[in-house]
Amino acid sequence: MSGTAGPGGAAPAGPEPGVLPGELVHVVTDRWTAPWWEAFAAGRLVVPACGACGTRRFPPTPFCPTCRSQELRWEPVVPRGRIYSFTVIRHAVIPPVAEVLPLVVALVEPDEAPGCRLVGNVVGVAPEAVAVDMRVVIEARRVRDGVAVPRFRPAGPGVL
Amino acid sequence: MSGGHPLRDRTAIVGIGATRYWRRGESRPRTPMELAAEALLLACGDAGVGVEEVDGFALYSMGFDVSLFAQWLNLDVRFSAMLTGGGGGAAGSVGLAAAAIVSGQADLVASIMTLQQATSRFGAAFAPGDRDPGAYRAPTSVESSFLQPAGLMSPAQMFALLTRRHMHRYGTRREHFAEVAISTRANAVRRPSALMREPLTLEAYLEARMIAEPLCLYDCCLESDGAVAVLTTSAARARDCARPPVYVAASAHGGAGRWGPGITWLGMPDEIFASSGHRPVAEAAWRMSGLGPADVDVALLYDHFSPLVIMQLEDYGFCPVGEGGPFVADGNIRWPDGRIPVNTHGGNLSEAYIIGMTHVVEAVEQLRGTATNQVPGAEVALVTGGPAGIPVSNLVLHR
Numbered sequence: 001m002s003g004t005a006g007p008g009g010a011a012p013a014g015p016e017p018g019v020l021p022g023e024l025v026h027v028v029t030d031r032w033t034a035p036w037w038e039a040f041a042a043g044r045l046v047v048p049a050c051g052a053c054g055t056r057r058f059p060p061t062p063f064c065p066t067c068r069s070q071e072l073r074w075e076p077v078v079p080r081g082r083i084y085s086f087t088v089i090r091h092a093v094i095p096p097v098a099e100v101l102p103l104v105v106a107l108v109e110p111d112e113a114p115g116c117r118l119v120g121n122v123v124g125v126a127p128e129a130v131a132v133d134m135r136v137v138i139e140a141r142r143v144r145d146g147v148a149v150p151r152f153r154p155a156g157p158g159v160l
Numbered sequence: 161m162s163g164g165h166p167l168r169d170r171t172a173i174v175g176i177g178a179t180r181y182w183r184r185g186e187s188r189p190r191t192p193m194e195l196a197a198e199a200l201l202l203a204c205g206d207a208g209v210g211v212e213e214v215d216g217f218a219l220y221s222m223g224f225d226v227s228l229f230a231q232w233l234n235l236d237v238r239f240s241a242m243l244t245g246g247g248g249g250a251a252g253s254v255g256l257a258a259a260a261i262v263s264g265q266a267d268l269v270a271s272i273m274t275l276q277q278a279t280s281r282f283g284a285a286f287a288p289g290d291r292d293p294g295a296y297r298a299p300t301s302v303e304s305s306f307l308q309p310a311g312l313m314s315p316a317q318m319f320a321l322l323t324r325r326h327m328h329r330y331g332t333r334r335e336h337f338a339e340v341a342i343s344t345r346a347n348a349v350r351r352p353s354a355l356m357r358e359p360l361t362l363e364a365y366l367e368a369r370m371i372a373e374p375l376c377l378y379d380c381c382l383e384s385d386g387a388v389a390v391l392t393t394s395a396a397r398a399r400d401c402a403r404p405p406v407y408v409a410a411s412a413h414g415g416a417g418r419w420g421p422g423i424t425w426l427g428m429p430d431e432i433f434a435s436s437g438h439r440p441v442a443e444a445a446w447r448m449s450g451l452g453p454a455d456v457d458v459a460l461l462y463d464h465f466s467p468l469v470i471m472q473l474e475d476y477g478f479c480p481v482g483e484g485g486p487f488v489a490d491g492n493i494r495w496p497d498g499r500i501p502v503n504t505h506g507g508n509l510s511e512a513y514i515i516g517m518t519h520v521v522e523a524v525e526q527l528r529g530t531a532t533n534q535v536p537g538a539e540v541a542l543v544t545g546g547p548a549g550i551p552v553s554n555l556v557l558h559r
Contacts, residue, residue: 020309020310028302029305033302033305059302089317090370093283097311119312149309
């Protein structure tokens with residue numbers, strides 16, 4: 001999985017088109033979600049699976065929805081997937097968003113974790129060309145030290 | 161009163177009251193609770209009862225301070241409860257009133273919604289950084305941390321994701337959403353209380369600015385101020401009130417665990433993702449009432465976003481799942497000649513957005529025979545609340 005931090009690990013200066021400005025990215029965690037964020041910031045895409053029955057769930061929650069066990073294991077998955085659904089945001093509901101519009105927000109299911117839906121921005125493609133079922137690479141967009149969020153880029157020929 | 165469900169036909173709506181409606185913020189300097197009291201006094205007048213006879217409150221979507229309200233109006237309270245969740249509880253608040261009455265906890269229960277979107281707006285309900293008291297925005301949560309970093313901050317954007325999936329799965333098109341917006345507007349044009357009274361054309365719809373594709377401006381409901389109160393009592397007492405009773409045949413609220421928070425989760429199973437989340441409560445309402453979609457004369461479906469009207473038509477069985485688009489395009493929801501006229505008052509889209517309580521008012525007017533856009537001989541009405549995180553709710557009424 002590729003990161004986006006520039007040399008020295010600094011986030012890019014100025015608003016980056018097509019993604020939410022970093023200062024608007026708020027991430028809070030609890031003991032169930034922190035391992036996911038820590039793994040993703042370290043460049044690893046993982047999904048939580050029930051340690052008792054194997055049911056995957058996303059985002060991580062304290063109980064398995066199938067057997068209610070609290071045992072959890074983290075399964076690595078290849079950072080490739082397909083777009084389940086998407087929207088193109090054209091209207092800024094708060095002013096600072098206006099400078100990065102349009103913003104394509106997609107739900108992406110990793111190929112190896114169907115039903116687990118990541119939410120992120122789609123970059124590297126015109127909004128008009130985005131489609132359901134489009135294959136994408138899942139990248140970690142580094143927002144600040146220790147925090148990376150999903151970003152999707154269309155998979156080029158030969159990538160998949 | 162026949163056998164069957166203990167709630168069925170045991171209660172009736174006897175009074176409705178509404179303030180005028182304003183564009184968002186324009187009801188100031190009145191306060192939201194002042195508007196609520198005005199609506200309640202109007203509902204009492206409509207029912208022919210004294211406000212001091214109101215002994216219960218059944219609220220939803222955060223409600224308001226009943227203690228202060230009771231002090232203002234000097235009301236002795238025997239029941240005060242609220243459905244959890246948000247707009248999904250609109251219709252269900254009347255069901256909550258019915259439950260209080262049937263269980264003997266209160267005799268005359270008010271369901272009230274009051275709304276003033278002056279300083280905060282539902283449209284930015286999930287935007288970051290706003291901690292103002294009374295704001296609708298929620299602080300970043302563990303759960304929203306998985307959505308908000310991509311820019312998902314508003315219900316329109318989230319429902320757009322469900323809508324896109326519906327289009328992909330079933331072939332639904334923007335022209336279908338347009339029919340919901342246009343037919344609803346056509347109803348509002350004739351209704352004096354409606355905020356939007358200019359006809360909407362397909363051309364204007366297709367040229368409108370996009371909010372969150374595939375939703376355009378006219379797919380999104382209004383942002384309004386106002387208050388609505390609905391009074392429910394026992395069926396026996398209802399017959400002594402000033403107006404013909406409108407009986408509560410059924411009301412269900414809740415939903416599936418795998419729907420859960422719905423748009424603020426987005427992990428719902430594929431078979432229900434592109435739906436309104438209402439299928440479990442629809443089934444419950446039909447079972448409770450002994451009625452079905454073929455019995456309904458007018459449907460007041462919560463229309464915060466036009467595609468969700470189509471999904472509710474499917475989930476309540478007015479047409480098969482996936483066929484809601486062609487169903488509306490064939491004119492089936494048009495007043496007065498469609499098979500099932502929908503949102504004859506102009507709905508959240510074109511009359512006013514008071515979080516769905518205007519839909520209850522319209523159902524009562526239809527069943528009294530006094531509606532602006534009266535469905536001839538209407539005997540049964542369906543009202544829905546939500547779609548949202550659970551609980552979503554409904555109400556089956558008959559005259």
